[in-house]
Amino acid sequence: MKIVLGIWISVVIVLGFSLPMVAQPEHWYELPVIPGLEDKARIIFFHVPTAWLSVVAFVSSMVYGIRYLRKKNPDDDIKSASAASLGFMFCILATVTGAIWAKFSWGTYWNWDPRQTSIFVLLLIYGAYFALRSAVDVEEKRASLAAVYSIIAAVTMPFFMFIMPRILASLHPEPILNVQGKVHMNTTMLIVFLASLTGFTGLYLWMWHLNVRTQRITLIRIDKK
Amino acid sequence: MLSTKRLTYVWLKSATAVFAKDCRSELRTRYAISALVMFILTTISIMLFAIGSEGATADVLSAMLWVVIFFAAMSGLSRTFVAEEERGTAMTLQLLTTPSAVYSGKLLFNTLLIVAVNLLTVTVYSAVMAGFVVKTYSIFILTVVLGSLGLAVASTIIAAIIAKANTKGTLYPVLAFPILLPLLLTVINATRLAVEGAFFGEAIGEFQVLVSYIAAVGTTSYIVFDYIWKD
Numbered sequence: 001m002k003i004v005l006g007i008w009i010s011v012v013i014v015l016g017f018s019l020p021m022v023a024q025p026e027h028w029y030e031l032p033v034i035p036g037l038e039d040k041a042r043i044i045f046f047h048v049p050t051a052w053l054s055v056v057a058f059v060s061s062m063v064y065g066i067r068y069l070r071k072k073n074p075d076d077d078i079k080s081a082s083a084a085s086l087g088f089m090f091c092i093l094a095t096v097t098g099a100i101w102a103k104f105s106w107g108t109y110w111n112w113d114p115r116q117t118s119i120f121v122l123l124l125i126y127g128a129y130f131a132l133r134s135a136v137d138v139e140e141k142r143a144s145l146a147a148v149y150s151i152i153a154a155v156t157m158p159f160f161m162f163i164m165p166r167i168l169a170s171l172h173p174e175p176i177l178n179v180q181g182k183v184h185m186n187t188t189m190l191i192v193f194l195a196s197l198t199g200f201t202g203l204y205l206w207m208w209h210l211n212v213r214t215q216r217i218t219l220i221r222i223d224k225k
Numbered sequence: 226m227l228s229t230k231r232l233t234y235v236w237l238k239s240a241t242a243v244f245a246k247d248c249r250s251e252l253r254t255r256y257a258i259s260a261l262v263m264f265i266l267t268t269i270s271i272m273l274f275a276i277g278s279e280g281a282t283a284d285v286l287s288a289m290l291w292v293v294i295f296f297a298a299m300s301g302l303s304r305t306f307v308a309e310e311e312r313g314t315a316m317t318l319q320l321l322t323t324p325s326a327v328y329s330g331k332l333l334f335n336t337l338l339i340v341a342v343n344l345l346t347v348t349v350y351s352a353v354m355a356g357f358v359v360k361t362y363s364i365f366i367l368t369v370v371l372g373s374l375g376l377a378v379a380s381t382i383i384a385a386i387i388a389k390a391n392t393k394g395t396l397y398p399v400l401a402f403p404i405l406l407p408l409l410l411t412v413i414n415a416t417r418l419a420v421e422g423a424f425f426g427e428a429i430g431e432f433q434v435l436v437s438y439i440a441a442v443g444t445t446s447y448i449v450f451d452y453i454w455k456d
Contacts, residue, residue: 145453152442155442
């Protein structure tokens with residue numbers, strides 16, 4: 001599993017950085033130039049998967065939280081907490097890569113673009129989630145309080161989609177790329193992008209599995225004491 | 226077997242009983258209300274000293290109003306649940322009545338508290354801040370009412386979570402802020418519109434967001450409260 005993942009992601013990284021970008025792609029290995037972004041568009045192969053995973057992890061953490069509330073199985077809480085900790089890591093990665101990209105595209109690391117504000121709030125929610133977890137001693141109580149908090153947070157998140165555009169117009173490329181809902185990527189770019197998305201999702205699932213197994217062992221050891 | 230009508234009656238009665246109990250204990254000690262009033266007065270006077278003779282713009286002042294209200298809510302609204310845990314009366318309530326009645330009673334009490342406090346805040350703030358002049362009263366009043374309701378709904382459920390944690394005071398704003406941010410951004414925007422003298426129709430979008438926020442958070446809280454309340 002990890003060897004396949006290692007090779008897969010290495011290939012994606014090499015392709016993502018090395019394929020040439022030309023104005024009129026003729027060969028299969030050429031990527032199209034996106035006006036205004038040029039080589040900076042390569043971030044799509046790495047930044048978008050991390051942002052996607054920080055949301056996926058949040059949702060799966062909430063789903064396992066709901067399962068915990070229904071069945072009170074401690075294993076679900078382990079899964080929920082592990083997903084949240086990985087999501088926090090990917091959220092930081094997405095924020096940092098986005099900020100570095102913004103420095104070169106917009107001229108500043110941070111300008112409270114709606115996308116930046118949303119990811120900042122997601123970071124805050126993750127932070128609050130872990131602060132809450134560390135503040136409760138009893139395991140059952142900690143699990144159900146954390147699950148409830150993530151449900152409430154998930155309910156309020158969609159509001160940002162309605163509020164943000166009213167406050168500030170976004171400069172984030174995706175809406176610019178998809179003005180009429182069409183993707184300005186050619187087949188090669190789309191394949192590399194989807195391969196990267198798959199690879200990173202696989203990486204996430206592998207890390208999650210590893211994390212859950214480690215925590216299960218810790219739990220068994222605590223029980224034995 | 227009790228009929229639905231009878232059950233509704235019992236539920237209403239216990240919810241109002243919880244509400245009445247909280248009101249009575251608040252009137253006896255006046256703990257929350259005096260803390261809140263003093264909090265608002267000190268915060269507004271600090272702002273007055275800080276601004277001095279410089280005079281802030283209407284934009285900044287309408288945002289600052291909600292900063293005062295947010296932190297006032299953070300200092301006072303957790304009291305209802307934390308007090309039950311401190312006095313050790315949470316168990317009694319659990320035995321005597323259903324979680325949904327407790328939640329509704331507490332929510333009602335917090336709503337009353339925050340509406341009263343916000344009325345005071347808005348009055349004092351408009352009186353002493355020279356630059357803060359509301360031009361469209363209809364927008365402003367509706368914003369304050371809906372904003373108070375939203376604050377009460379979101380902070381009541383967070384207060385219930387906090388009461389079960391070890392560090393009750395410091396964690397409250399940390400947990401509440403990300404949840405309240407959509408509400409705060411919307412009410413700040415609506416207040417700015419009211420100060421700028423916009424027409425009522427321009428703020429409809431804001432009110433839609435506020436009403437759906439209250440409905441969404443309120444319903445979710447009502448459903449999940451059972452899991453927090455039962456030990």
